[in-house]
Amino acid sequence: MPVMEVTEGEQQMIFGFRKCLEENNESQLKIVEETYFAKSKQTIFTKAELAKKWSCSTRLVSQILNDHEVKPVGKRGKEHEFDIEQAQAAKENHDKRVLRAHELSMKIRAM
Known part of the structure; x- marks a missing residue:
């Protein structure tokens, strides 16, 4: 070379x-x-970001947030933003309630 x-x-x-x-x-x-x-x-998320984070639909995220009366803390464009701590607490409460309802239905079916 x-x-x-x-x-x-x-x-x-x-x-x-x-x-x-x-x-x-x-x-x-x-x-x-x-x-x-x-x-x-990051501590503030939109419904779409929460749905991606939780691996569920935005409709379920909306239902969880509405059922537990989580209020938006701000707005990003057309999307409302929610505090992650409040949203996570609402999701945990929702999951507990859904699991309890499922256990009860299984017990009733076994009877």
Whole structure:
């Protein structure tokens, strides 16, 4: 393989390009990390985001929030936003009630 001679000026340009690329990559990684950690610390969700988080439909999320009278804390576009703590408490209460109703129905069927 032939060896190519590089002048000192060209070598400095190459090192400058490398440094520029490294700084650009570092800044992009920093932005990605900030976005990732911001999502993990998110405390306000829309119904669609809650449905995705809980792996259910938005209709069920609406029913859970309405049954437990969870009020929206804000608005994002046309969507209402709900506090995750209140929504999670409502979901746990709803799940307990549904499981209890299922147990009762199974007992009644066994009789």
